[in-house]
Amino acid sequence: MRQRPMARPVRRIVGPLALVASAALVLAACTSGGGKVDSGSKASGSEGKNAGPPAIVVEPADANAKVSVGRKVTIRARGGSLSSVEVSSPGPGVLSGTWSKGKSVWTSTTPLAPGATYTVTANGKASGGSALNKTASFSTEAAKSTFVGEYYPDKGTKVGVAMPVSITFNKPISDKAAVERKLKVTASPAVEGAWSWMKDRNGKDRIDYRPQKYWKSGTAVTLRMDLAGVDAGGGVYGTQQRVVNFTIGDAVTSTVDVNRKTMTVARNGRTLRTLKVSSGKKGFETWNGTMVVLSKVPTIRMNSRTVGIFGAEAYNLGSVKWDIQLTPSGTYVHAAPWNAGKFGVVNGSHGCIGMSTGDAKWFFGQVNLGDPVTVVHSVDTVAVNNGYGDWNVDWATWKKGSALG
Structure with missing residues (x-):
């Protein structure tokens, strides 16, 4: 008999939300820190890029003002070079970035997430050989509206060969290309696969990823959702930064x-x-x-x-x-x-x-x-x-x- 379905198990809608998978018998009815430098000098974004004693300079530097999510983070070793940089937030996670030639400048490539506090930890060495260290923090402006995606399958599960990766969003996605660029599926062994957009039965925007043919048994699959700070259109920003691993069982x-x-x-x-x-x-x-x-x-x-x-x-x-x-x-x-x-x-x-x-x-x-x-x-x-x-x-x-x- 064709029945009304049981609600599908909700899988970890993350960011500020957390929904838990359920199975029931139902009717089918940060601290900001001034930088510590070897010379003891104060480093701030207001200093010239190359002026002053050796120091690590963080931009944005003002821990009190809210930072636009469209801004990039720049870490500069004035009078030296950088050895390590980490910019992270408990929710969105760690920002990716690129290095300049000689590793004197690090620039973020991951968008900032709205309403988040980021901590910067950077280390390096002055041209004279002394150590450079810097810790700082800054917060981003809160978004007027955010979106998250409910994804399947869940992390750590074993599923059948026909299981697609499926993400249903809680807000309309106007800039689908911007969102899709920040979604990635990898598999071992590798497969040819593709994303495709649709409207879910409840009218919400949904995107599924499937291989050209069924997955092979034993395949290890990883979904990466780098949606923190992504503008889905109209100022609706993503908040998720997730890595979801699952495996394929018998055919x-x-x-x-x-x-x-x-x-x-x-x-x-x-x-x-x-x-x-x-x-x-x-x-x-x-x-x-x-x-x-x-x-x-x-x-x-x-x-x-x-x-x-x-x-x-x-x-x-x-x-x-x-x-x-x-x-x-x-x-x-x-x-x-x-x-x-x-x-x-x-x-x-x-x-x-x-x-x-x-x-x-x-x-x-x-x-x-x-x-x-x-x-x-x-x-x-x-x-x-x-x-x-x-x-x-x-x-x-x-x-x-x-x-x-």
Whole structure:
């Protein structure tokens, strides 16, 4: 039966927010410091770039005035060279930067985050050989509006071969190219992959990254979100600086043939079992195409009112067992003992894929988040934003969804 989905687990919306992943049985319904220099002199941004005794000069230097997020941080070794520089904030993290020839100047390349306090620690050596040291701090102006991204999968998880990297933003993203430039996915072994923008089912801006083909089992994947200080358009600034690592598990693939009324389950290319199933009946056909496992719940209640089914087709079933969610619109694989006799014979559900309780329990034990379930010989291919329908878009079209061309 096609049900309203359980809410997908929220994964660490960071910055000022922190949402925690949940799984429940629900109705499918800084101190500023003056610089210490070897000569004991005071160093400030008001001094000339090359005037005065050897010192490390930090710009911006005024710890009391709020700094524009559009400003760059410059660390200069006057009369010497730098050996190390770190500019960091507890939330946004450490700024990246570039060195001048001879390492006399360090300039930030990472945008400053709004409403953050940064600490500068710099060390170097004067041309005469004495040590130069500097600590300082400054704070940035608070943004009128900020954005964060809710990302999947979560850090440290193991997921299936069809799991994309997916980020849904809590504010409209007008400058999608600016945001996309600060998102990066790397994999070992390397893959060809691409980002593509879409509207999530809730109307929010969302960007997914997927390989051209399924991930290989054992692949180590890293998502880098360098969004702190990024202007998404209209003065809406990002606050996130995150590195998310996850791995790819076994290739567990399932194919439902609506005509044959069977589901064939394979692991790493070897067929495990072919199960008898009953999919959606006429008018309630199961989505065609590839869907991706979103959640697993041992027991839920299914009430047709939550998906707008009333009258003669209405149902309200408690304790539905071994539930594998495939779409937010309410497609599940689950035990359907009330349809005993229909499995392998008749498609009689309201859109879900039903099977015997024993088979459903077995299947529940085989699949994990991110595993693909592909339905063939049905109608109405599942939409790209209905869960992870990413795999139903051909590669050329998928790449055109990037804001970077």
